[in-house]
Amino acid sequence: MKQLLHIFLTFICCAHFSYAYAFEDTWEFALGAGVSFPDIEDATVNAGDGWPDDTFTEGDVDAAGIFSALAAYRMENDTQWFPAYVLGLNYLYGLTSSVSGSVQQFSLPQFENYQYEYDVQSQALFGLLKIEIYEFENLTPFISGGLGAAWNHFSDYHETANENVTPRVPPDYDNNTHSDFAFLLGIGVNYWFGVEEEEDWRVSLEYNYADLGNVSFEEGKAEITTSIVLLSVGYVL
Amino acid sequence: MKKIFTALLFSVMSAHASEDPIAWEIISDPFPEKSSLYSIYHVTYEFTSHLPFTMPTPLIIEADNNGDNIIIDDDCTQVKLEPNEKCQVVVTLNPQTHGHKSSQLTMHYGSTVVELPLIATTTLEATESWTGLIGVDYNPNHYASNVVLNNHAIFYVGMSASNLPMTNVYAELLQLQQAGFNTVRSYQTIEYLWIDLINQASSLNMNIVYEADIPQDGGQSDIDAAVSVLDNVITAVPSGVFQDTVTLVFAGHENYDGNNITYLTDAVAELQTALTQNNVTIPVGSAVNSGNFVTPSPPIVTDMTTLINSYSAGAPLAFDPYPFQYGVPVANAVSSAASVNSIAWDYEQVMSQSFYTANTPILMAETGWASQGDTSDYACNSPGPCAPSEGNEATYLSALYTYVRDASNLSGVLVFYAHDEPAKSPNPNDAENFYGMFDADCNLKNNDTTLLPNTAYNSANNYGCQGFAQGALLVIVGGSVQNQPLFTVELTQQNPETNQSASMTVPVTTQDRSNTNIYPWPNFLAFNNAQLTLTGSSGTVCTGTVPLTGAPPEVNFPDSTPLNCTNSSGPVLDVFCTGVNCFLADNF
Numbered sequence: 001m002k003q004l005l006h007i008f009l010t011f012i013c014c015a016h017f018s019y020a021y022a023f024e025d026t027w028e029f030a031l032g033a034g035v036s037f038p039d040i041e042d043a044t045v046n047a048g049d050g051w052p053d054d055t056f057t058e059g060d061v062d063a064a065g066i067f068s069a070l071a072a073y074r075m076e077n078d079t080q081w082f083p084a085y086v087l088g089l090n091y092l093y094g095l096t097s098s099v100s101g102s103v104q105q106f107s108l109p110q111f112e113n114y115q116y117e118y119d120v121q122s123q124a125l126f127g128l129l130k131i132e133i134y135e136f137e138n139l140t141p142f143i144s145g146g147l148g149a150a151w152n153h154f155s156d157y158h159e160t161a162n163e164n165v166t167p168r169v170p171p172d173y174d175n176n177t178h179s180d181f182a183f184l185l186g187i188g189v190n191y192w193f194g195v196e197e198e199e200d201w202r203v204s205l206e207y208n209y210a211d212l213g214n215v216s217f218e219e220g221k222a223e224i225t226t227s228i229v230l231l232s233v234g235y236v237l
Numbered sequence: 238m239k240k241i242f243t244a245l246l247f248s249v250m251s252a253h254a255s256e257d258p259i260a261w262e263i264i265s266d267p268f269p270e271k272s273s274l275y276s277i278y279h280v281t282y283e284f285t286s287h288l289p290f291t292m293p294t295p296l297i298i299e300a301d302n303n304g305d306n307i308i309i310d311d312d313c314t315q316v317k318l319e320p321n322e323k324c325q326v327v328v329t330l331n332p333q334t335h336g337h338k339s340s341q342l343t344m345h346y347g348s349t350v351v352e353l354p355l356i357a358t359t360t361l362e363a364t365e366s367w368t369g370l371i372g373v374d375y376n377p378n379h380y381a382s383n384v385v386l387n388n389h390a391i392f393y394v395g396m397s398a399s400n401l402p403m404t405n406v407y408a409e410l411l412q413l414q415q416a417g418f419n420t421v422r423s424y425q426t427i428e429y430l431w432i433d434l435i436n437q438a439s440s441l442n443m444n445i446v447y448e449a450d451i452p453q454d455g456g457q458s459d460i461d462a463a464v465s466v467l468d469n470v471i472t473a474v475p476s477g478v479f480q481d482t483v484t485l486v487f488a489g490h491e492n493y494d495g496n497n498i499t500y501l502t503d504a505v506a507e508l509q510t511a512l513t514q515n516n517v518t519i520p521v522g523s524a525v526n527s528g529n530f531v532t533p534s535p536p537i538v539t540d541m542t543t544l545i546n547s548y549s550a551g552a553p554l555a556f557d558p559y560p561f562q563y564g565v566p567v568a569n570a571v572s573s574a575a576s577v578n579s580i581a582w583d584y585e586q587v588m589s590q591s592f593y594t595a596n597t598p599i600l601m602a603e604t605g606w607a608s609q610g611d612t613s614d615y616a617c618n619s620p621g622p623c624a625p626s627e628g629n630e631a632t633y634l635s636a637l638y639t640y641v642r643d644a645s646n647l648s649g650v651l652v653f654y655a656h657d658e659p660a661k662s663p664n665p666n667d668a669e670n671f672y673g674m675f676d677a678d679c680n681l682k683n684n685d686t687t688l689l690p691n692t693a694y695n696s697a698n699n700y701g702c703q704g705f706a707q708g709a710l711l712v713i714v715g716g717s718v719q720n721q722p723l724f725t726v727e728l729t730q731q732n733p734e735t736n737q738s739a740s741m742t743v744p745v746t747t748q749d750r751s752n753t754n755i756y757p758w759p760n761f762l763a764f765n766n767a768q769l770t771l772t773g774s775s776g777t778v779c780t781g782t783v784p785l786t787g788a789p790p791e792v793n794f795p796d797s798t799p800l801n802c803t804n805s806s807g808p809v810l811d812v813f814c815t816g817v818n819c820f821l822a823d824n825f
Contacts, residue, residue: 048347050293105349108289110254162255169350219348 024076028086030204032068032232036094037061038120038224044107045171045220052106056116056222059101066094066228072128074236083140086130090146090184092210094226096121096155103159113165118157118173120215120224124150124182132190138199140190142206150182150212152224157217173217180213190234200236205229259296259318259346260285261353268330268358270644272338273366277417277691278330278642280356282342286318293317297345298326304338304360306331327693331419332360333442366484367553367598370649371641371690372420372446373413374603375656377406377430379677382660384706384789385817390425391433392710392760393726394702395739402743405702405762407437412679412701413655414441417691420484422446422602422651428755431470439474439482446602446651451489451504451523453497460504463488464511469755471515480517488523490602491557498540502547509549522552524602530556531586542592553600553649554593558583560633561606564617567629570606571636580604580640584648598647604637605653606630608682610668625668631687634674638690678734679703704734709785709792709817711763713771716823719749722774724825726759728783730767739764763792769800773825776806781814792817 043056072088096119105111126146133141155175161167188206192199208228214221265281272278286292295315300307308331313324328340339357343350361368377390386392386405397403397411413421421443425431431447438445449463467486471479488504501523509521523544529537545554560570560578569576574585580601587599608630612623634652641648657673659665674688675681679701686692711728715721725744732739739762750756763769765785772778779800786793794814802809810822 046348048294048349051347105258106288106347110256110287111258113255113257164257165255166257166261166351166353169352171348 026074026076027237028070028072028074028088028234030070030232030234032204032230034066034228034230035063036066036226036228037063038097038226040099040120040215041223043220043222045217047106055104055107056220057102057104059099059116061099062097064095064097066092066230068092068230068232070128070232070234072130080135082131082133083135084132086128088128090126090128091123092228093123094121113162114159114168115162116157116159118217119155121153122150122212122224122226124148124210124212126182126184128184138192140192142188142190144184144186144188144206146184148182149179151177151179152212152215153177154215154217171219173219176216176218178214178216182210182212184208184210202234202236204232204234206232256287258286258288259344260287261344266639266642268356269369269642270358271369272330272332272358272360273370273420277419278358279691279693280328282326282328282353283323284313284318284326284344285323286320288318289320291317291319292346294347296324299343299345300328301341301343303340304330304336305333307338307340328356330358335360367600367649368644368647369642370420370600371418371638372422372651373418373655374651374653375409375413375421375423376658377409379656379658379673380660380706381677381789385709385791386705387660389710389760390430392762393741393743394705394762395741402741404433404437405705406433407440409655409679409701410437410441410443412699414443415691415699416674416689416694420444420446420651422448424448424450424490426450426466428466428469428473429757431466432473432755435470435474435479435482439478444484445482446485446487447483448487448490449504449508451492451501453489453492453494456500457503460507463504464507467508467511468515471517473755476515476517480519483519485552486512486519486521487555487602488521490524491526492523493525493529493540493544495537495540498543501544505547520549520552522548522555524555524557527556527558527583530554530590531558531583533590538591541590545592553598554587555600555602556587557603558601559604561623561625562615562617564621564623567606567624567632570633571640580637584646596647598649601648601650603653604650605672606633607668607671610671611664611666612668615668625671627682627685631685635687675701678706700735700737704732705762706789707733708762708764709790711761711769711783711792712758712818713745713761713821714758714818715821716825718751721747721821721823722825723747724774724821725772726761727770727772728761728763728767730764733764765790771800771812771819771821773810773821775804775810775825777802777804777810777825779812794819
């Protein structure tokens with residue numbers, strides 16, 4: 001199995017190198033923290049049978065803290081190019097963000113009648129492939145990609161009526177968690193350091209773009225994506 | 238769907254804005270802060286669609302009412318409004334109990350739910366309801382002087398909607414109630430008139446302002462007579478009904494002459510004592526000419542202070558302002574405080590007097606506007622002109638209702654008059670005879686509902702006394718004054734004016750009729766050729782046809798006309814009729 005994996009990784013990334021390179025198999029663990037900048041697209045919400053949908057316009061989303069944890073299988077190669085491949089599980093936990101925007105009743109601009117606000121909190125688990133591209137002294141830039149699932153929790157919906165509008169009874173959207181397919185693409189750089197010449201610690205700065213699927217409020221959905229800047233510390237066994 | 242798409246396409250070109258897709262507004266007065274028992278209040282909501290398309294599903298209006306007798310007249314629910322189409326919902330309150338009353342409408346369209354603001358009022362107890370009270374002055378004897386109905390003010394006229402015998406007073410009170418009046422002030426001198434008036438008002442949940450007969454030039458004997466009438470009336474109705482129906486006793490009306498203050502305060506005190514002795518707790522006050530309250534001289538101020546101090550707690554200050562008689566232009570006659578002799582000016586004057594205590598309600602015991610007639614007796618001719626007309630009457634009364642409904646004005650009104658009274662003045666063209674909202678035949682003048690507090694009044698459903706004057710009074714007289722056995726009077730007939738049934742079946746119970754001022758033999762309205770059936774406890778059944786002659790008509794049996802009598806269970810007891818009377822044997 002391990003050999004198959006080596007062959008696969010070598011084929012997709014380094015086909016011009018021969019399999020003569022020998023991999024050293026290790027385990028890598030990392031914890032990180034950073035900032036997530038979510039973005040939520042327009043949402044359409046059912047306004048009743050036969051009626052045009054309401055539109056929840058793309059709103060402002062607060063940036064929020066995010067934490068990560070990585071447990072991965074690491075295969076190192078004693079070369080400058082593609083010195084390591086990392087394959088593992090990456091868990092992201094974002095803190096709650098507040099989302100706000102306007103409600104256009106029946107998607108008509110003359111009925112931009114309410115200001116909505118709700119909270120969204122996401123967590124995701126990705127199967128992650130991370131490829132370190134080049135080793136330059138203690139630095140290894142890398143790219144990464146992951147596929148997995150996200151759990152987006154919707155809560156605390158409330159709204160206020162604009163001037164000249166009679167407040168409606170706010171829709172009774174229950175708090176809920178919606179799971180969805182998610183993917184992640186990242187780029188970053190590791191800085192390796194250690195004690196007694198064993199450079200088995202790293203500090204990484206990375207940027208990730210994640211599509212977390214949808215956040216759901218019963219009668220409608222809104223797609224949520226996020227940009228993540230993450231600083232992590234890892235250790236290689 | 239294609240229409241909706243086209244509308245949406247057009248709409249997205251519009252600027253961003255905010256407005257209710259289904260707009261609403263209250264286009265009437267809201268409920269007053271304080272409301273009166275049994276009065277009628279309407280609040281009209283108008284809904285307008287601002288949608289650029291026809292509603293895909295209907296509008297639904299729901300009402301959450303807190304309180305008795307709140308009726309929703311809803312022309313909106315289940316309607317799919319077109320663009321810019323309007324519809325209305327009317328909330329009607331007719332409070333039967335005091336306390337907090339409210340209504341809240343909720344509008345549903347699509348999945349949108351909009352709760353409209355609560356409308357609320359506090360209905361005052363009867364004795365504290367002077368503020369906001371809209372009542373009416375009423376006299377059953379409102380026919381022309383030669384109409385025989387004026388000879389006896391109480392008579393049976395048919396059967397009510399509940400299939401109970403009803404009197405003329407019931408029929409007229411019912412019409413006044415439908416018109417929006419639930420308090421009636423009357424002035425009577427004979428017990429049986431009061432007894433029927435109070436009993437009929439009680440059956441309709443209406444209130445009575447009882448005006449005792451304390452004439453301006455009277456003395457102690459008049460007070461004694463008024464107390465005696467009051468005692469007899471309370472005994473007859475009896476005291477529980479009196480307490481629940483009568484809200485105020487007036488010790489006369491416009492009877493201060495500058496020299497009789499002791500007589501007037503004695504009358505107030507003795508009527509108070511009579512009520513107390515009958516276990517009735519109703520306030521006693523009186524009503525004065527407007528000048529005594531509005532522009533009093535120092536001696537009058539002293540007397541008014543004495544008079545008001547004699548009133549019961551809870552009695553309003555009552556006076557009779559008449560902007561019409563002082564020539565105030567109708568446009569300024571009510572709310573224009575800058576206009577001398579307007580209602581607002583009068584109120585300011587009264588409230589500025591030393592005898593006025595802050596926040597005391599002031600009741601207009603009489604005010605009105607003649608629809609026509611000779612005004613030569615009025616001050617409005619100098620410089621004039623006096624302006625009697627039905628239109629001015631409606632304008633004045635409509636403004637008056639608005640003024641009274643504003644609780645901050647601390648005002649109530651008893652409108653003068655329910656009906657025209659052709660016999661009030663000997664001069665048939667005197668304006669005094671034309672203050673009615675209804676003519677003497679109970680027709681709403683010009684069918685103009687703005688004369689009334691209830692502008693939704695429907696003349697087609699309310700006949701009152703219409704056609705009564707085409708009939709005449711039939712009297713059934715028993716042979717035993719004290720122990721006449723139960724008998725039943727049945728008349729089969731139709732009102733020739735309204736074409737409604739005027740048939741009736743009236744049981745007449747055994748009653749001591751020694752004092753015919755209290756319990757007279759009953760009178761019945763009969764139209765020409767009415768079929769009469771008298772059934773006695775003896776089993777005797779007598780039938781006949783009632784003849785009417787003359788114009789105005791009178792029942793006119795030739796002397797000793799026998800009815801056709803039979804008895805299947807005993808001896809036949811004959812009945813003979815003469816003139817307006819049919820006479821029964823004492824064991825009939």
